[in-house]
Amino acid sequence: MNTRELTYVKAFNEGMHQIMAEDPDVFLIGEDVAGYGGVFHMFDGLLTAYGDRRVKDTPIAEQAIIGVGVGAAARGLRPVCDLMFMDFIGVAMDQIFNQAAKMKYMFGGAVSVPLTITTAGGAGMSAAAQHSQSLEAWLAHIPGLKVAMPASPYDAKGLIVGAIRDDNPVIVVLNKKMLGVKGPVPEELYAIPLGVANVVQEGDDVTIVAIGRMVLEATKAAQALGEEGISAEVIDPRTVQPLDIDTIVTSAKKTNRVLIVHEAVQFGGIGAEISSQVQESAFDYLDAPVTRLAAPFAPVPYAPILENAYIPDAARIAAAARQLVERS
């Protein structure tokens, strides 16, 4: 398997190219996805390679973009609908949670909706409160939707392919601040199955479950902790719906201490769900309360200093982990 270093956005882009080459039913629509290649250049070169029948720019009409996708998917195609910023998803929400998510159920399984929605979430770019949100908990709450959050170039490619091949609606949430992050990516086409967590780093003393970009920060924190003699296990669920709780619980039983990190607000976040499931399944294995580290219950600030304070980082993750394992 030939592997080389690619950026997160290039890896995603390569996955798009390869899946479109493999499957003629895959097409892409969205704002500025064709001529411009997407605002983050996720879709560079697709128009040239696959033509304007399969790569289409749309008006600024999110509900229509998803509506087209739902209809096409129900009729057997595999549309990729791009929503640019995750914050715009509200405009298309009815199509997503009342149509895409419900069709298979309401038609008794006669229709499936192999729709993929791509979008970019996350803060840290001083993009302010309407362009920085992490809304995965919203989506993961809807039965019928799957939510993938790639946290490495390898996963950006593998998860977009896995999402497109999946027969259900999947929202792939890329992280804006990770676009330039590099990592090893195999050349050939591969898919990461949805619902299988990635144990990024094994450890014995504390489990850090991190979502999206927080995986990077958690890995840095784990390194710092390791230098202090604290062995942290870092788990990236990869998809928050379906959630690979087994891997997390297994880890919790091993380390007896769990810290969950995400950059969405803490209240009602994925961390709350994971925390609850861990205590349900591993209560007798816990040496400390399951702890969450997430954004405060406030919109994402615009000022960089405030924004930095808002998002968890490696230092705060390490500090929270230290508190969990602290013994006097």
Added chain:
Amino acid sequence: MAIEVLLPKLGLTMEEGTVDEWLVNDGDVISVGTPLLRLATDKIDVDVEAESEGIIARAVPNGTTLAPGSVLGWLLAPGEVAPGEVAPGGATAPAAPSAPGGETAPVALSGRQRVSPNARRVASELGIDVASLRGSGPGGRVVSEDVEESARVQATKVTSPLARRDAIQAGIDVNEVPTDTGYVTRKDVREAISGHGVATPAPSSLAIIPPGQESSSIIPMKGMRGTIAARMVQSLTEMAQLTHGFEVCMDAVVELRGTLKEQYHDFGLQVPSLNDFVVRATALALRKHPILNATITGREIHLLRRIHMGMAVAVPGGLMVPVIRDADTLSIFDLARATRELAESCRAGSISLDALEGGSFAVTSLGTYGVDFFTPVINPGNVGILGVGRLRDSGRWDEERFVKTQVLTLSLTFDHRAVDGAPAAEFLQTIAELLARPLVLLPGA
């Protein structure tokens, strides 16, 4: 947040303790390690040290008897009020502590023991009563490590958390830190660390004097005594040791020494001792038998390139093993001088730590005490040690003639994990051959 001062559990069988006397007054500013009170149990009296800093608020008066884990007082931040706010001024009215179900007010107010679910699970698996444990987790919660540690030490040795932390930082097992009281304090840990970083496993963790006996004096197993105890127990528990006794003829050495004495006398030159000859022969023999100049690490035996000879030196109250580096390269005269100087600085107490480390083999002599054969104990890290016995008269048959000879017994203890019986014997033979040709032993390199 108020930090509880708890009645420590000093032994497995301890069920209660009495506050003999508070050593501090309400409102005193306490730093870590300050003795707070004298605690009496049926076996021993100990000073309970502060494990944190703060302003002391006493919860119980002198003479109160309570179970281990009970709250005796709090360490408060400036301006903070004691939890439960006991009547101020120390005029507390604790309920009769021995009355079960009695209102042991301060304890009831803040005394719910915090135990993690995992600690409870592990405790039930290991059959340990969590109520007897001191919690080391955040907020004093008992965590599974507390249970596991308690299980590891059959006789629970109670430590102050800070002592435990210091011990962990220094890489020593807090359970092996010697203590006079059964309660390991930071001071004990410091002393264990200064004793060359080796802790002493107390021969009996439950140091109880037999009934009907009393101590005429007490020798703390600390410092050098602690080091010796730890090293010897470590040696005898970790290695597969056995000893060969081997008689060597010393006639040639005795004769050569006689000649040297005679010829050196007028020049004031020092004649190497009998022991120096044996050490020199041993150093050369180790070159030929590198398996005895080795160390075992994990699952590997490492043959060591350089021969650093440890020399056991008796000093008042114990024994030291200074090391002569590259002993095989030294002439017997340099070896003799180095030996003499090291022994002197050991006895003078001026020996440096460096000179006590790094030995790859050792020689110990009890010959001057009249001992022939004995079983030396290998210094941890080595695989052998040679004991030198008394020079004594013997005889052998030379054809039909019985001739007088002088012999001594070498006692070679070796680690059977690395060295088998036959190679060990061959090593002794090599030494014997060298001692039969002592002129070979004179030059260095």
